[in-house]
Amino acid sequence: MTDLNQAPPAPATARLTGNTWVRFAARRAGRLVLSLWVLVTAAFLMIHLIPGDPVRAALGPTAPASLVAARRADLGLDNPLPVQYVHYLRDVLSGDLGTSMTFNLPASRVIGDRLPATLQLTLTAFAVAVVIAVPVGVLMGVLTRGGRARRAELGFTGTSVVLGTIPxxxxxxxxxxxxGVSLGWLPVAGSAGASSYVLPVLSLAVGTAAVLARLLRVQMVTVLEADYIRTARAKRLSAAALHVRHALPNALTATITVGGLLLSSMVAGSVLVENVFAWQGLGNTIVHSILAKDYPLVQGIVLVYGLGVLLVNVVVDVAVALLDPHSATIRES
Structure with missing residues (x-):
């Protein structure tokens, strides 16, 4: 907790030079490398755990056996499993994700073409969720602290629970x-123009905003009852200084952690949302690739999604540690 009588904390860049921060960074990097290895291994095993022959499934039941054998040889599937694994690791590390059977192009090229659309949709939706959740959560925390405004609290909690549970x-x-259909105000498919972003962004942002706002309200209510906040009130600080400068940073620690989890789930949720709105991103592509049994492309997209989730977790860990440096020490002990 922040004490108004203490000296202001050292800049983040100065605090990062301590041994605790070096150990913190080293352990996070080690966990990231281990997680990446597990992710790559799982993506490799995926094609071997699926029942049947993926090459035969991709070429169709009427394809000649010679063509199937040649295609298996091209993909290296006729080699022993350990040899295939070593080759797969080598190719992934060099950026070669194989060749898409559907597009007859490198899977990395197809993913590179579709990834920007998914990033634009997901990051825009998360930004909208944060912009909605932070002021609403702070305002409700201030209004309902100390058991005040019970009707407003019950209405807000009920509404946010309902919105947060809708898929x-x-x-x-x-x-x-x-x-789109009844009122005809907005387009329902594609990504041409700013208006096409409204419906898919709201689909992803509303539930996340509801969960974040509810959590932030609870954290604000707790923080506003702390001793250092009472001291700040006694010093007659302005409402903005009290709530934004002193209360909000402490309330954000848990909210950022949950926000990272919600961003990860938002990435997964974008798969279905992209298909609802015919959004030409990775989510739409992976569904069509699964239906077409285009396993190299499916593997590549799974890797990209998994890497995105891992990077989000790393960013959240660093953000929480910067807001509360002592948390890094606690987690490393």
């Missing part, structure tokens, strides 16, 4: 019917 794709279908 993203189901909300997307409702938004399409209301604003």
């Amino acid at each position: 993203d794709f189901l909300l997307g279908v409702v938004l399409v019917y209301v604003f």
